[in-house]
Each structure stands twice: as C-alpha cells, then as structure tokens.
Amino acid sequence: MSKILIVDDEPSILESLEMFFSEKGHLVSLAGDGRTALGQLDSGGQDIVVLDVRLPDINGLDILARIQNRTAPPKVIMITAYQDMHTTIEAMKRGAFDYIHKPLDAEELEQSVDKALQVLAVDSQTPFTGEPAGDGLHPGVIVGQSRPMLEIFKIIGLLCQNQASVLIQGETGTGKELIARSIHRNSLFADEPFVTLDCSAVVENLMESELFGHEKGAFTGAVQAKPGRIELAGRGTLFLDEIGELPLALQGKLLGFLERREYYRVGGRVPLASHCRIIAATNRDLTAMAKDGRFKEDLYYRLKVVTINAPPLRERRSDIHLLADHFLGKINRELGTAVTKVQEGVIQRLAVHPWTGNVRELANVLVEAVVRARGRVILLDDVEDILALNHAAPEGLNGFSLPNVEREHIRFTLERLGWNRTRASRALGISMPTLRSKIRKYQLAPAE
Numbered sequence: 255m256s257k258i259l260i261v262d263d264e265p266s267i268l269e270s271l272e273m274f275f276s277e278k279g280h281l282v283s284l285a286g287d288g289r290t291a292l293g294q295l296d297s298g299g300q301d302i303v304v305l306d307v308r309l310p311d312i313n314g315l316d317i318l319a320r321i322q323n324r325t326a327p328p329k330v331i332m333i334t335a336y337q338d339m340h341t342t343i344e345a346m347k348r349g350a351f352d353y354i355h356k357p358l359d360a361e362e363l364e365q366s367v368d369k370a371l372q373v374l375a376v377d378s379q380t381p382f383t384g385e386p387a388g389d390g391l392h393p394g395v396i397v398g399q400s401r402p403m404l405e406i407f408k409i410i411g412l413l414c415q416n417q418a419s420v421l422i423q424g425e426t427g428t429g430k431e432l433i434a435r436s437i438h439r440n441s442l443f444a445d446e447p448f449v450t451l452d453c454s455a456v457v458e459n460l461m462e463s464e465l466f467g468h469e470k471g472a473f474t475g476a477v478q479a480k481p482g483r484i485e486l487a488g489r490g491t492l493f494l495d496e497i498g499e500l501p502l503a504l505q506g507k508l509l510g511f512l513e514r515r516e517y518y519r520v521g522g523r524v525p526l527a528s529h530c531r532i533i534a535a536t537n538r539d540l541t542a543m544a545k546d547g548r549f550k551e552d553l554y555y556r557l558k559v560v561t562i563n564a565p566p567l568r569e570r571r572s573d574i575h576l577l578a579d580h581f582l583g584k585i586n587r588e589l590g591t592a593v594t595k596v597q598e599g600v601i602q603r604l605a606v607h608p609w610t611g612n613v614r615e616l617a618n619v620l621v622e623a624v625v626r627a628r629g630r631v632i633l634l635d636d637v638e639d640i641l642a643l644n645h646a647a648p649e650g651l652n653g654f655s656l657p658n659v660e661r662e663h664i665r666f667t668l669e670r671l672g673w674n675r676t677r678a679s680r681a682l683g684i685s686m687p688t689l690r691s692k693i694r695k696y697q698l699a700p701a702e
C-alpha cells in the first residue's frame with residue numbers, strides 16, 4: 255500500500271480523487287491549500303504527491319521546489335487547468351515526475367501514479383550500473399563475450415602481425431566499422447592513418463580519383479594534383495566501406511592494385527606503390543553478386559582471404575546485457591544523465607527483440623529510454639512503448655487496404671501493450687477518444 259497526498263483547492267477534485275485512489279487500495283490524505291500540504295509533508299511518509307499548480311496561498315511550483323529539497327522526496331505529479339508551456343517546462347525542470355492537464359482523466363492519472371510507484375521501487379535497488387566509467391578510457395572497445403565475438407577477437411589478434419587484406423561481412427549495425435578500426439588499432443602500424451572510403455557515398459566518376467588520386471589537368475576541374483585515399487593511408491589502413499557498391503571498372507583496378515601493390519593516379523604515368531592494409535566491409539551477399547556478374551569474382555577471392563562475419567545481434571543474445579550496460583554508461587556520459595537502474599524484466603525484454611537494426615538499433619532504443627527516464631530509472635513500460643514504435647509492421651495481413659492496415663496496426667499495438675489504452679494511444683499518436691472510437695469501429699477486443 256502506498257501513501258498519496260492530494261493537494262487541490264477544489265473540494266470536488268479532492269473528493270473524487272480520494273474515492274478513486276482509496277478504492278485502488280492506497281492510503282490517501284488531502285490538503286486544500288499549500289500550508290496544509292507542507293504541514294502534512296512534514297509529518298512525512300508520502301510516496302506520491304498529486305499537486306495542483308494554482309493554490310490560494312502558495313504557488314504549486316514553489317511547493318514542488320521545497321519538496322525536492324528534502325531527502326528521499328516523494329514523486330510529485332503536477333495537475334493544472336492551464337495549458338501553458340512555461341509552467342509545464344518549469345515543473346519538469348524542477349523535478350516533477352509528471353504533469354497532467356485538467357480535465358483529469360482518472361486512467362491517465364492512475365497510469366502516472368503506477369509509474370511513479372514503479373520508479374520508487376526500482377530506485378531503492380542497487381544500480382544495474384551504466385555508470386559513467388569504463389569505455390571512456392578505452393574508446394572503440396568492442397563489447398561481447400558470446401562465442402562468435404570471441405572468435406572475432408581472436409582473428410583481430412592474429413591480424414596484428416601482418417598486413418593481410420580483410421573482408422568484413424554482416425548486416426547493418428553489427429559493428430563492421432568498429433571491427434575495422436580495432437584491427438587497425440591493434441596492428442603494427444597503429445600510428446599510421448586509418449582512412450575511410452565509403453563506396454556508396456561517392457559518385458561513380460569521382461571514385462577513381464578519390465581512391466587513387468589524380469594528376470593536375472587529368473580532367474576538367476583537376477586544377478591541382480591530388481593524392482588518393484590509398485596514398486593518404488600510408489602504411490596504415492584503407493577501409494573500403496560498402497565495397498559491394500564499387501563500380502565494376504574500379505573493381506578491376508582495385509584487383510590490379512592488390513596483385514601488384516602498384517597503382518596509377520588518374521592521368522598519371524608513373525606507377526606508385528602503397529603498403530597500406532585494405533579492409534573491405536559489406537552488408538551485401540558478395541557470393542550472389544559474383545554469380546550474377548555484379549561483383550568481380552577474382553576480387554572477391556582476393557579480399558576474402560581473411561573473412562570476418564559480424565554476427566547479427568539476434569544470434570548472440572547473451573551479449574545484450576553487456577551491451578546495454580556499456581551503452582547506458584556511454585549515453586550517461588554523453589548526455590550528462592545518471593540513468594543507472596533498469597526495472598526487472600527490461601533486459602529480458604531486450605533479449606527477445608528481433609533487432610533487425612542490430613547493435614545500432616539497441617543503442618538508439620537505449621538513448622530514447624534514457625531520455626524518457628524519470629530520475630535514474632528505465633521502466634519496462636517505456637521500453638515496450640519504444641520497441642512498439644520501432645516495430646511498426648503488422649503481421650499476417652491479407653489485404654493492404656488502409657482500413658485493414660489501420661485495424662491490424664491498432665490491434666498489434668494494443669496487444670503488445672497489454673491493452674493499456676493510454677499507452678496505446680500515445681504509441682499510436684492519437685487521442686484516447688479517437689482510440690476508443692476506433693476500437694469500437696473495428697470491434698477489437700483482447701484475445702482470450
């Protein structure tokens with residue numbers, strides 16, 4: 255049972271909220287003005303304060319500030335009839351847990367109270383960590399203890415002794431670039447440059463010059479000679495990202511370079527030598543591309559002497575806990591937050607998500623969760639909301655007519671959120687009345 259103090263100068267509100275929360279099994283006390291409220295607070299023990307902004311004697315925002323100065327303050331939910339931006343922002347800045355506009359929706363207030371109680375409960379637990387520490391000292395650390403990751407660490411270690419070319423394959427967001435940088439950092443030539451060329455980001459007719467450089471007057475606009483990325487890499491690493499997008503003609507030239515370690519600038523007649531290591535990365539299926547003639551087979555074989563397969567996150571779910579800890583620490587450092595606790599069930603929930611965007615998606619979800627967190631705590635409900643939003647595709651649709659898609663999407667969202675209408679309406683970006691009318695229209699009901 256929790257203790258709730260309700261502060262409002264409207265007797266009808268006090269009365270109805272007292273009835274509502276007593277029925278839910280809470281211990282309710284009431285105050286009709288600020289002085290009474292502060293007196294009640296002095297006798298202590300409240301978990302939650304529902305606080306009106308406009309009171310006859312003291313401004314609610316001032317009461318809020320005084321509450322925040324106490325040790326172990328209760329969670330304060332502000333309520334007001336005024337839709338004013340300034341007060342809302344100010345209240346949240348001063349540490350209000352939530353801000354709810356009148357006319358009061360009892361369900362919305364109850365949601366907020368429930369959430370506040372959950373936060374209070376998790377707040378008293380020991381931290382999950384996510385402490386600002388660790389990786390600050392080791393930028394570029396690759397987190398993971400799963401078998402495929404240990405295998406990758408082994409290969410990175412082996413590669414430190416030579417300058418062999420490497421092909422890194424893996425879905426988007428699996429850490430290909432991170433691995434490439436780690437290979438470089440652990441190599442004999444770590445002090446030499448790490449240079450990137452994203453083959454999908456350069457227009458085709460500039461690609462050769464970007465890669466190999468050009469001589470003065472080689473083409474219109476080549477007013478000066480310019481070194482290519484290969485040259486800029488020195489004895490270090492040239493990272494060819496999205497190698498699958500490299501035009502066929504250049505694939506041939508790159509192959510020539512890999513075979514002879516010599517190349518020509520565009521418009522150049524003197525062969526230049528380079529001893530940089532080539533690391534290529536792709537999320538495409540190069541074997542299939544080679545079969546269709548879209549990727550030069552010889553180049554593929556030349557590159558794949560050492561192949562690293564960055565596994566999708568769903569194939570190494572045991573790493574999710576570590577990754578979450580790592581990212582929370584990193585996010586806290588970057589955003590200046592101190593979100594170090596997660597409610598029970600959060601990690602388990604993250605561990606079953608499909609993660610089509612892999613580690614990057616996980617990191618993004620956590621950033622959103624930190625931004626939404628009240629105080630130091632990430633709640634399961636919030637994580638559910640974020641995952642539901644990111645996961646918009648309804649399954650098992652027969653017809654893709656708009657009403658069909660709408661119906662299935664609403665059903666899907668409600669189901670995911672356990673038929674919690676307040677959260678569903680938020681997740682769907684529609685008002686409660688609209689959601690209610692759509693539930694009626696489509697005759698949606700919880701599955702038995």
Ligand SMILES: Nc1ncnc2c1ncn2[C@@H]1O[C@H](COP(=O)(O)OP(=O)(O)OP(=O)(O)O)[C@@H](O)[C@H]1O
Pocket residue numbers: 395396397398424425426427428429430431432433537564580613614617
């Ligand atoms: N094992 C890991 N430990 C810590 N951070 C990771 C890990 N894997 C990926 N990341 C982080 O996730 C993000 C995406 O990683 P990265 O850019 O290396 O992926 P990628 O495979 O190159 O993706 P894309 O194919 O979309 O280019 C980066 O911020 C990276 O630091």
Ligand SMILES: [Mg+2]
Pocket residue numbers: 430431495
């Ligand atoms: Mg990348």
